Amino acid sequence: MLQRIQTVYIILAALCSGVLSFLLPLWTNANDSYYAINSIEYFSLFMASTVLAVVAVFQFKSRQTQFVVCRLNIILNLILLGLFVYRLLNLPGALEHAEKGIGLILPVISIVLLVLANKAIKKDEALVKSVDRLR
Numbered sequence: 001m002l003q004r005i006q007t008v009y010i011i012l013a014a015l016c017s018g019v020l021s022f023l024l025p026l027w028t029n030a031n032d033s034y035y036a037i038n039s040i041e042y043f044s045l046f047m048a049s050t051v052l053a054v055v056a057v058f059q060f061k062s063r064q065t066q067f068v069v070c071r072l073n074i075i076l077n078l079i080l081l082g083l084f085v086y087r088l089l090n091l092p093g094a095l096e097h098a099e100k101g102i103g104l105i106l107p108v109i110s111i112v113l114l115v116l117a118n119k120a121i122k123k124d125e126a127l128v129k130s131v132d133r134l135r
Helices: 005-023 042-058 063-089 102-134
Strands: none
Touching: 005 042, 005 063, 005 102, 042 063, 042 102, 063 102
């Protein structure tokens, strides 16, 4: 069902990956900001995360599939977070005054929301199994 709490969590994760990643800078230099759309790998990973979240929303009839798609999305966001950490540790010397932007924590927020969604999916699955035992 679309009105379940896990759907709200997944939609928030999709909005975080799909909308906020293009509004919030990843890092800034003295004169310009660097967004996710400036790099093809960050853009593709954010879009893949958004697509997986939208697919998970519409898998509400199959909770196991929804759970697996959310798990894959968590793994994708961990890869994205790893790329951010790698990039920040290996900034070139030309970016001497680069400041980290708020966009770098978007994968962390998405991971937290997807973990909460998976927890709610498991709770629903346990509820359905307990009702089936009573029949």
